[in-house]
Amino acid sequence: MTNRTTKRQASTVLRSVPVVLGLIGLVTMVVLGAVNGHFTTMHFAIGFLSITSMIGGLFWLQEVAWKQTVATIVYSVFFVFCATLVYLISANRNVRFDITRDQIHTISPLTRSMLNAIPPGHRVVAQIFAPASQHNQLARLLENCERESSRFVFELYDPDRDLDVVMQLGGTVRKGTIFVSHVNEEGELLARVDRGEFSLTNPLRESVLTNAIARTLQDENKKYYFVTGHGGKRLDGSDGSLTKLANLIVGSTFPIEGLRLAEGRIPDDVAALIIAGPARDLSAFERELLEHYLDEGGDLLLMLDPVMPGGEQLTNFEELIDVAGALQAPNLLVIDPSAVNISGYAFTPLGIWADHEISRATNQAPFSLVQSRPILANPNPPDDIEQYGIITTNNRAWVERLEDLRTLSRFTPPSDPDEIGVYTMAASTRRPTPGGRFGDEMRMVVVGDSEGFTDRHLERNGDAALFVLQSLNWMRGEQDLLQVPPRRLTSTPLNLTATTAWMLAGIYLGLGLLFTLGGTAWTVARRRSK
Amino acid sequence: MTFLRQWSLIFRRELMAMFNMPLFYILCGIFFLLTSLVYLLMLLGFSRGDDGMSVNITDSVVRPTFHALHFFLLVQIPLLTMRMFSEDRADGMLDLLQTTPVSDWAVLAGKFTAAVAAFSIYIAMTAIFPFTTSMLSDVEWPVAVGSLIALVLSTAAYLSIGIFFSSMTDSQVVAAVLSYVVIFLFAFAQVFAEGTGIIPLMDAARHLAVSEHVAMLLSGNIAPMNIVYFIVLGFVFLFLTARTLEMRRWRS
Missing domain, CATH: 3.40.50.880 (Class I glutamine amidotransferase (GATase) domain)
Structure with a gap:
């Protein structure tokens, strides 16, 4: 009996190894990345292996026959694949609803008219060299433009990594440069403008993109x-x-x-x-x-x-x-x-x-x-x-x-x-x-x-x-066309006096305490009554 | 017994279990007070016209507060989900449940919806922030309501992750640690990817990161894609939990 228990404990310890290794791997990935100040593909490889090892190990810990474990893993992978597909379909058929009062996430009618002015069969390609931290924000603006016209395409680059693109564009690219090219049906480059305008503290404004598109189309x-x-x-x-x-x-x-x-x-x-x-x-x-x-x-x-x-x-x-x-x-x-x-x-x-x-x-x-x-x-x-x-x-x-x-x-x-x-x-x-x-x-x-x-x-x-x-x-007679006014949020003045501030603090504190103390007291009372 | 009946039984049992747990009130109370503090400080900063604040109260105060609340929820959730299956596994309740004619999916759905309902009550409490502010200024209600819905959706996704790890192990501590690791990876995938500077990875992380989808919803820029993301993420982990429960049945 003792022998069987020892064997069982040894088996549990053995089955825990992948989970422990996975956890160590994940912690190592985060610590190494934080120490280096950036994450590399190697960190991600470690992270991916660690998570796989952890989840696989957890399934192994369930002490089920291999056949069932494999079946579960295959079944799960298939389900994850289907779920990813559903998400990707929704991402591709992306529709947005801007529920802000000032429509700050919506492109201006000027940009819209400019995008719709791209001739059929032609394409306008925006190649943007931006700091990584701006990619998400840029992608939102550019996706809005892409949604407006299928003739507009954008590509985000990092000038430190995409050296081939940098060389192709003349080798003088730095972070904060946007190239807009107008290409015809045959793929010939009709015009290209570059704007070295935005930076970390001064993100890309919609007007810059609109003006660049306008200039490219005007040739x-x-x-x-x-x-x-x-x-x-x-x-x-x-x-x-x-x-x-x-x-x-x-x-x-x-x-x-x-x-x-x-x-x-x-x-x-x-x-x-x-x-x-x-x-x-x-x-x-x-x-x-x-x-x-x-x-x-x-x-x-x-x-x-x-x-x-x-x-x-x-x-x-x-x-x-x-x-x-x-x-x-x-x-x-x-x-x-x-x-x-x-x-x-x-x-x-x-x-x-x-x-x-x-x-x-x-x-x-x-x-x-x-x-x-x-x-x-x-x-x-x-x-x-x-x-x-x-x-x-x-x-x-x-x-x-x-x-x-x-x-x-x-x-x-x-x-x-x-x-x-x-x-x-x-x-x-x-x-x-x-x-x-x-x-x-x-x-x-x-x-x-x-x-x-x-x-x-x-x-x-x-x-x-x-x-x-x-x-x-x-x-140049383009006053209505080219200047996209920057989006401004409606000013909402706040009438906050010291008394009101104290009153609000009292309400929030009261509610928090009522929830905590009231709830705890109620559970204790219920347990006692039982 | 129909699935609905099974679910309703488990749901009521789990909801009462959640409300009978002092930890729920203590954690929610502490984090509510922290959120209140953040909110009040932002409100005072806004009324003083501090640097970096825009002229719009929804943009400067309401949205950042809900953002902070989202991070507080990240911390709270594993602590409350760690017991959901681990406890039942450890005290044999799960074995008992699995011998009854209640299906695994009914158990799972009951536990999950009970946890979502309990957290929704807590999130609904935070509606007091935009409500009180609307008496002093002009709050954009569509954005505020959208933010609350975003918080409920992200909470549901995090809960499904927490429940999955809770179903994997008898140890509540292990379940909590694993939940933290995976929840934080999902939440900050984008930050990690940005550090690499690899654009395809950053693009992938933009789709994968919960914080990115939450940020979009909080800013009033709503896409069906964001909602589908939370539903899909929740379903994936619930499905994995169901598989785990089924494996356990085989072992039994």
Whole structure:
């Protein structure tokens, strides 16, 4: 009898070995992976073997004949296979219901229309090189797009591992790059754009993908030219530069290149010229070149800062916009008493979006300029010119001469009430130029400030970037198409006072204690009564 | 005796057993208080406008609280399921049950649905968080209700895993340890896979990981795929449990 018991115990110990080994294997896998900071295929192989060993061992522990054990395992594997199949069918016929109020998981109508614009037989392939941590989030957005159009395909890559794809795409790929390719029925590559825009802290936005698809379908190779040589804002990565804005522009639309007007030629592939915060005036030759460019249907984004006392007056710039666009930008300073000292700047006016094609596709959240010139309409514009304000102040603003800057700290409103009112700080103008070399219509946007768009201010001034992006889109007539407004959640203010907080704490504590103590007391009482 | 009658008998017996267990009240009470603490801290952070919180209370407070509750449930479930079959195996009750005309599936379904019902009551209690908040702010009820359903579904899947391991061994400790290991593997499969950086593995883990499906449901992005996942996962482990019980019958 003792012998039989010993034998039985020895058998149980033996049958427990696979379970114990499985557990040790699993713990080893987790510990090794955690120590190394990452998991490799080897860890997974250990994990898989461990689980198999554990479950197999548990079945073995049941002390059933081999025949039955094998039958059970085969039967179970078949069932798991069928269950997996059911899940995969449901995953492939994936339908989603976005039950959030703000529809934050649904792609925008703009993206939808863009995806539906892919010609039959053609394919748009998005190849995305993203950090592993972003893959799930990206996959959700991309699956939404894939669901909308079967002509859209996406592939997620890791640039460190998928070196063959990296080499195929030019070898300059890093994490955060998206390539969008347009392929026709024969599999020929028609166009490819790359956007090196998103990162760990700045995930891929839907607008970047939409714009990339739009660019691929349009098959255009345009560029924005950033005019240099007038001591204006740079793209050198410094706080006072427009580097972040330029990256956003490149990520959303066309590449940017520098251009010196003194070279005497504006390239044919220009999408628009950007002049930001010039400190030196145009030469007569440069002014003539720009006038000619605008007469030929060219587009211009001009950010013209107020000139501080002692600075070079920008007369040619002022005259250029008056002649070409019937806009006046006198060297005055807009004073907005409601927004002084925002970000430590004395004359920060708050920009309010006016009703304009540019503002319609935005969230129209106010943003601050640092110090702005007023942009006024010429009282007698030519008949063919249309001018509209884009960004204005509130109705309590006025303008001051910059020579009076030292006395402005008092912010005394002018005695004449007619001088107080709404001032425009950014305006657009358009004029038909039939048969022009650069297009059939000249479009220009003039802003009275460039400092508010610098790296130093841009991140805290989100809609400032949106203003520039949307202005550039408007100049190309794509204001409704290309700017996908970022999803915003509805603000739900909370009316929580200290008393209410204590009351809530009391309710939760009371309920928790009632459940625990009440339940325990009840079970004890029941046991005693039995 | 029909299957329904058999199931109803076992269900009532198991539900009463669960409610007669002080451990159930103690664990649920402790985790309810912990969830309350998390909720209150988030609510205070939201009212102060802390960094990293959005302007929407459902997104900043309600959803993260239910996410935290999901992890608390992971910890609780094996402790409560460890006894479900192990105890019956150890004291011979299972042998007795298997000699009666009650089918294995009725026993299993009874135990499983009783555990799901008990946990559903506990999860329903947490509806007090969005309810009280809706008096102070504007809560998105579809998302809150969807989150509660997601918690019930994930709980059911975890319970089936716990029950399976409980049916495998006489030892409650072994059952709890094995349940923890497998539940945590399912819950965090995606984290492990992300560490490897192997994209096919990450794609597979995205489908396999419970936390991924829970996160989708909690965020108000509902797909039939997520619901099918929980049902399939639950059924797989219940099926394995049924096979284990059947093997035991052969041994008997």
